[in-house]
Amino acid sequence: xxxxxxxxxxxxxxxxxxxxxxxxxxxxxxxxxxxxxxxxxxxxxxxxxxxxxxxxxxxxxxxxxxxxxxxxxxxxxxxxxxxxxxxxxxxxxxxxxxxxxxxxxx
Numbered sequence: 605x606x607x608x609x610x611x612x613x614x615x616x617x618x619x620x621x622x623x624x625x626x627x628x629x630x631x632x633x634x635x636x637x638x639x640x641x642x643x644x645x646x647x648x649x650x651x652x653x654x655x656x657x658x659x660x661x662x663x664x665x666x667x668x669x670x671x672x673x674x675x676x677x678x679x680x681x682x683x684x685x686x687x688x689x690x691x692x693x694x695x696x697x698x699x700x701x702x703x704x705x706x707x708x709x710x
Contacts, residue, residue, distance in 0.1 A: 614681045617661040622646075623654050627663060630677035637673055 618624055622644065629640055641651040655675055658664035662681045667674050 614661055614663065614685060617657055617663060618682075618685065620654070620657075622651075623658055626651070626654055626658065627677060630664065630675060634674045634676040637675065640675060 618627070625643070626640055629635065629643070637648060637652060637655060640655070641648050644651060655664060655666070658675075659666055663678055665676045665678050667676070
């Protein structure tokens with residue numbers, strides 16, 4: 605599977621824990637790559653590769669400011685993940701309610 609194919613699927617992109625952590629860092633606002641790389645024990649080029657995948661998936665947007673590249677969260681593609689998870693939330697809520705009712709009967 606090529607990286608381009610994998611990056612088209614938001615689920616594939618957020619399956620990587622480093623990319624999820626980068627998204628978490630971007631929740632507070634736009635940041636340069638050097639600042640995003642600080643919490644990780646990996647090189648700047650490795651972080652840049654993760655950022656490229658996030659950009660290709662539409663989860664992150666990059667803009668240049670002088671010689672610096674600034675990255676910003678674009679959370680709209682995560683809506684499909686939220687909608688998919690909503691089905692399972694309803695499923696588990698029903699199961700837990702049924703379990704609670706069963707336990708109360710005993």
